[in-house]
Amino acid sequence: MGLTELWPFVVAAIFGYCLGSIPFGVVFTRLAGLGDIRSVGSGNIGATNVLRTGNKGLAAATLLGDALKATVAVLIAARWGEGAALAAAFGAFIGHLFPVWLNFKGGKGVATFLGCLIALNIWVALFFAAVWLAVAYFSKYSSLAALMASALAAPALLIADQPAAATLFAVLTIILWARHRDNIMRLMTGQESRIGRKG
Numbered sequence: 001m002g003l004t005e006l007w008p009f010v011v012a013a014i015f016g017y018c019l020g021s022i023p024f025g026v027v028f029t030r031l032a033g034l035g036d037i038r039s040v041g042s043g044n045i046g047a048t049n050v051l052r053t054g055n056k057g058l059a060a061a062t063l064l065g066d067a068l069k070a071t072v073a074v075l076i077a078a079r080w081g082e083g084a085a086l087a088a089a090f091g092a093f094i095g096h097l098f099p100v101w102l103n104f105k106g107g108k109g110v111a112t113f114l115g116c117l118i119a120l121n122i123w124v125a126l127f128f129a130a131v132w133l134a135v136a137y138f139s140k141y142s143s144l145a146a147l148m149a150s151a152l153a154a155p156a157l158l159i160a161d162q163p164a165a166a167t168l169f170a171v172l173t174i175i176l177w178a179r180h181r182d183n184i185m186r187l188m189t190g191q192e193s194r195i196g197r198k199g
Helices: 003-020 024-031 047-051 056-080 082-097 110-120 122-139 142-159 163-179 181-189
Strands: none
Touching: 003 056, 003 082, 024 047, 024 056, 047 056, 056 082, 056 110, 082 110, 082 163, 110 122, 110 142, 110 163, 122 142, 142 163, 142 181, 163 181
């Protein structure tokens, strides 16, 4: 593949990264006068930690923002084909995890993972959300719900006859699990915080 054929993927990945790196959790909590979300609870910038402020509306807005920034990036890049869409999805996910604006210290990527799925296959995205909600409801662990739902995303895409997307999401799942390594250890030792718990 020459440079001429490669540039749409590079541009799509960079575009995805730029949108993905917008730290909605940080922006929304500061606008609401709640200070820096990184000083609350786990220090994470995602919706689960924003929920620890006690503001459910703000947490919902963070979840929506973190998901839709990826959805928008992928849908726009899709104009140049599936490869560009997948490049934008990867860029958006990495952008959320390692945003340049926060010294490359971002979130864990669950909402952004879902946002990518929404753009690539709404049915798989709904399946992901259903698994997350079911596990979260019965276990009260957001991290466990994310781990279980993400593990099923790639197989679901494969069943949906989207092998390229399935390959990408297998990689994203590995990265997401790596970002949750501390949560995994706490789950194993019974020290993980439950949904809705402050601190």
